[in-house]
Amino acid sequence: MPGRGRGARGRRRTRNASHGAEDSQQQQPKRQRVSFDNNEDNVDRDIWFLGDSLPYWAGVRAQFRNTPNLSLPDGHSIAWWGIRGLGWEDFIHCVQLPVVFRTPPKVVFFHLGGNDLTKHSLRFIFKMVQESIQYITSAFPDSEFVWVDILQRIDWGVGNDEKRLIEKKRKRVNQFGRKIIRLTKNHHCIRFDIDESTPGFFRSDGVHLSDVGLDMYIDTIRETLLKIL
Template sequence: MTVRVPAKKVEELLKLLQNCLVKKRLTLKELQSLTGKLSFCSQAVRAISQVTTVSTRGTSESRISPAGVFTDDLQQEANILLDNSLAANTKKAYIVGLERFSEFKRQYGLSDAWPPTVEQVVRFVAWLSLQKLSHKTAKSYLSSIAFHCKLLDVVDPTKNFIVSKMVEGMQKDKKTHDNRLPITLSLLQGIVSKLNIVCSSVYEAKLFTAAFMLAFFGFLRVGEIAVPKKGLTKTKLYLGKTIWILGSSIIKQAFIAARLRPEGANLCLEPNIIWWQGYSGLTLAESKKKFLSLANVGNSPDYIVLHLGGNDLGRRSLVDLRKLIVELFRTILSIFPSVKIVWSAVLPRSNWRYSDNKVAMDKARKRLNSHGSSRALACGGHYLANSDFGKFEEHLFEKDGVHLSTLGTDIFLSNMSAGLEKFIKHNTPIHY
């Protein structure tokens, strides 16, 4: 038994569907006509799904799967599950992002093939910047492209180093000018004098008076003295974290460069304070003694960033270096029990002082980073992976193959700033 929809009916239905897809709106009559034709065809589909046809060879072959479900139905169900995995707002954001990307490609006559090239994405970010859009909007649009690439199982160009740095540049370039005027002493007196009128009690007026006076004379923002979340019974006065960065000449060079940057030595992380301690040629074996001397003169740190080990590789065995790391961590935690230790990954080199075997030295470097990061994470600290330096690239280093170039130092500082911000604000364990 064979059930078919007449060819004329199929042709009429296809034309009607094509017309409906082009239109933005449908009249009630058009919608009723479409529904009726689809309903008619669905009768035949149900009938087909219940029968078994006979092939020309005379053997019976099922047109459906053993479970009684068409392959098309499986694909449809897979699409539904993928669609349900996204929240409604996320779905809308992805649709808008892809529409803007398509608009950009049409405007400049670019290919609509997927995956898009890195050059297309780079130009798209530049186009968004010229449209005066924020970096958050750019990130949202790039997320839609990345999600679509993952669905198609193709290479994601949005993860390219240049693309991420351009978005970071948008964030720093699009800072809005603060037009608010500062609170003067006379203005403060005027505000305090009116509190008895606007407050519900004498206690409330005194409370706000104390808060405003503290904020004014302590140079604090209201957000720094207010309760950040509901349900907290105590107000915590946030005066910033103290961060030590201890390391060799890489840290010393980074500190010199940081002072010349607009962000300054604190890497634009105020009110947090960074205390840079970089010493040329510093080794893990010497770091314990150096730390003990710093502990006698420096303020108690909340974070200690360790960028050590590069000068030890090839000179000592990995077993000895692991013992030195364990001993250093114990010493730090015995003096500052609540401090969070951050292990900053040792960078690659093209020239190692104690060995000419570059392959073996790079393997040893990765193993040392693995041990240092695992120890830091195990005691509640963090890992700064410095993934931009995953392998040696000449333009990021000086001619000696050890110290960073101007570009390499800028990237190192940007990564340090981003990592510390995530560690402090979000307690993220690892920054890549």
């Protein structure tokens, strides 16, 4: 029976394809839970700096300068919780563990969003910013909150026309972030004099800050904290 034979082979191919799909799904890596809480010494810190690669490299630079806590008055310490590549969409997911298990901080900094500007619409970013800040401010109603403006970049990885659109988007997100943070009882905002006209503040990639840029960044953070504490 030729027809029957073709049907059997077809069923075998279908079963094999099905198993292949199942194997492929099983081989896909599971999403790892990433948290801001990466303190290996398990010490509660009263200042949380939450964000993307900028806070990450600022923390590395502060450590290199032997001032991880920026020479603040005794008793104050900083958690430099930056995750490279982070966007607002994953913010709440990353902060849940420290919110639940850590002592409420005195000061919380927010600095991220640059990675979102080329990926998401303004409507989506606004929604994520509002939900994320409300999540933290509801959890820690007595803390001080600091919005740090998204910085310009020399290179956004796009053409000049789209770069101009991203710059407009960046300004609008910063305006929105300041608006949301001002709804809290204790709020502060930081704007840096760092932009694409100051190339010495950037690394060769046109995205991350150079040592000079990081030093200015860190010194500004310290000045803000001395006013708050």
